[in-house]
Amino acid sequence: MAHWLFKSEPDVFGWDDLVAKGGAGEEWDGVRNYQARNNMRAMALGETGFFYHSRSGLEVVGIVEVSALAHPDSTTDDDRWECVDVRAVRPFVKPVSLETIKADPRLSDMVLVKNSRLSVQPVTDAEWAILCELGETKP
DNA sequence: GCCAACGTTGGC
DNA sequence: GCCAACGTTGGC
Numbered sequence: 001m002a003h004w005l006f007k008s009e010p011d012v013f014g015w016d017d018l019v020a021k022g023g024a025g026e027e028w029d030g031v032r033n034y035q036a037r038n039n040m041r042a043m044a045l046g047e048t049g050f051f052y053h054s055r056s057g058l059e060v061v062g063i064v065e066v067s068a069l070a071h072p073d074s075t076t077d078d079d080r081w082e083c084v085d086v087r088a089v090r091p092f093v094k095p096v097s098l099e100t101i102k103a104d105p106r107l108s109d110m111v112l113v114k115n116s117r118l119s120v121q122p123v124t125d126a127e128w129a130i131l132c133e134l135g136e137t138k139p
Numbered sequence: 140g141c142c143a144a145c146g147t148t149g150g151c
Numbered sequence: 152g153c154c155a156a157c158g159t160t161g162g163c
């Protein structure tokens with residue numbers, strides 16, 4: 001199973017907001033970038049991802065799960081844009097900051113480091129394991 | 140709040 | 152099809 005990373009500005013939609021949505025989860029709408037959309041199209045049900053707070057916070061705060069496959073984005077009539085639904089699985093015991101990620105040579109190839117602007121990113125199995133360990137949270 | 144980096148748009 | 156101009160993102 002592949003792993004992913006979802007970015008959101010906590011001032012707009014943060015981890016607590018997703019938790020509040022409960023088990024049904026929430027549409028990951030608003031993505032207007034082909035690469036990010038293609039990543040969502042590639043997702044399978046039950047695949048897991050990190051939830052990252054961008055702009056303010058700058059840390060990985062929890063684990064989410066894909067609760068619905070890619071479908072048309074309800075916030076636009078433009079049929080190019082699709083999105084998955086995600087739900088909160090569990091928070092990190094210890095959020096992992098971007099600073100920590102950048103300082104760890106094992107994570108230097110992460111998309112988060114190399115292409116910080118991509119809002120939905122793939123995460124390798126190795127990166128997944130390392131980040132869960134740093135977050136003191138089971139994968 | 141600033142601005143560098145990136146993706147997209149549109150004129151040619 | 153190229154590339155300058157523009158808008159947006161996100162770290163600082």
